[in-house]
Amino acid sequence: MLNNIALIIGVTLMYSTPLIFTALGGVVSEKSGVVNIGLEGMMVIGAFIAATVGYYSGNPWLAFLAGGLAGAFFGLLHAIASVSFSADQVVSGIAINFLGPGVALFLSRIFFNGATMTKSIDLDNKMPRLLNGIFHKDSFLYYILDNQYATTYIAFILVFVIWYILKKTVLGLRLKAVGEHPAAADTLGINVFKIRYLAVITSGFLAGLGGATLSISVVSNFRPTLVSGQGFIALAAMIFGKWKPVGAMLACLLFGLAQGLVVFLGQFQIQIPSQFLNMLPYILTLIVLVAFVGKSVAPLADGIPYEKEQKH
């Protein structure tokens, strides 16, 4: 029994980790007033670059960082469009979702001899499992923590860091001010453009880390179906978590838990067809939204381009 619970928790953590990184990215961007529907595309490019750098360098940390930077680059594109040129942010996000996978597969074919799947990273060069081998084989914690890659711990640390920045620092206060009342923030001398650039690029970086987690922790290569919609799930988790880091994390955990249940229930010879089990996370999310959450309120200026009033 205890081992079953531990198994479910272990799977939950594995599924939630990439979502947590990406959802945090969503929080940071949208708190500053820029809708980021391009998380999916940023995740894809992050996953691809991390897998490629990991394969060639053999260094998981370098790969992880490179994945983040690749996401940050697409964040920069999104920022240029939506901050400097007052783009329709949903539309430029959609563009990122075409560009991310497009560039990833294009480069994959060039680097890996026409294949859309990168070569596998050696198991030794994957993200390390920090607590591997510390616990006794039959202990409760063995199942939960032994299999977790370093990325899982980093994700939870980042939840705290971003919560802290948003709640307790001047930078966080400015970020939120810019997302709620950009004009007022501007009169107080806050550089709206600079803050939004910073937020959107950070958002891309985090989504890139989320993608990297998929390709160098969860599995060990990149393939076209690797991300398949998890960026959108993270986006949903962010809205579900009411645009807050801890809320988003809880939403990701709930989603991961549903996946954990799917894996757990899948072991038994039960009468439910597997297709219905697979629907569970999505149905559960809808039910939770209907039953408990209801209307969620975005930052006031979310999605509205800020244009400085022209001086004549």
Add this chain to the structure above:
Amino acid sequence: MKKNKVIKFFTESNKAFTLISILLGFIIGGLILWFSGFNPFTAYAVIFKGIFSKPSYISYTIIRSTPLILTGLSVAFAFRTGLFNIGAEGQYIVGSAAAALAGYYIQLPAVLLIPLVILIAIISSGIWGAIAGLLKSKYGIHEVISTIMLNWIALYLQNYITKIKGFAKPNSEASKFIQDAANITFFDNWKHSDKGMAWLNNHHFAKEILRTPANFGIIIAILCALLVWIILNKTTLGYKLRAVGFNKEAARYAGINIEKYMIISMFISGSLAGLAGALHVMGVSHNITNLSAMEGYGFDGIAVALIGSNAAFGTIWSGFLFGALKYGGTKIQPFMGAPSEIISIMIGTIVFFISMPNIIKISLNKILLKNKKRGEDVK
């Protein structure tokens, strides 16, 4: 004076800006090919020939464009009424599954069966869309979240349906084929008969066209565009829907039941996407298969709608552009080893520029401002 007019055309005209964006997509796509060591002119020539040089290529292009026009119309319709339908993907799946089931099980002559299958498909997919509308109007759940979830539920639902006993084709990942009476592929039976094959051997052009699953779908898609245009622009329903999209609070103040119209809008949007799926099953695939990932017609529909300025007829053109690039783009891979994903990059670039209709105006202002400053400095 004349110069001002030209600037005005390019900064304020929607169509001109779309054309510029498409051009930029081609230029940037070409530059990326060039940097990667491929000749962009050869690549574009291969794509162009791959679309137009044979009747069968043109036919395939049209077949590829048909679902894109319809999912594009679906997304555009929702956009015009203030809703963002990411769920065209799932509604497409529901439409195709419903059409496959109805086309297999219901026994009727073709004249009755074809309209009935279409009707069943658009009602089921319309309801699938309306669920998101209901969740939004009744519980305030953002349609982006609910439609993303509904997409996955639809995918697994189709996978379940594909495996139903009696409907599943034994030892395969696909369902059984729909009956001939529900088939809308041109002369599908005749062209495979001895008589048909003999005739086609003497008629090269017809043979080329009928080698492809050419079907009635495109006609229905264009009629739908016309219908969408009429609904949006010529009916009270369309007027109210657009009013809700334009300004919710004003619409409510004017006495429009915005909750009801959100649901209606998502129903119509969903049924358009579902029709795309139904026509694909009835005209091209004739069955459904077990899906391991989304096929992308719904997501591509978002780009189609955006490139078509969310207008009914614009969507036809952008659907053709998208379908042609997607089909022609596959040919640069075998011909010159250039990754066909360049098409996604081009589409992404086009949409990227379309997101910034003010880019020219803002850049011009910045340059003017700089010049002005420089002028002041000199003084």
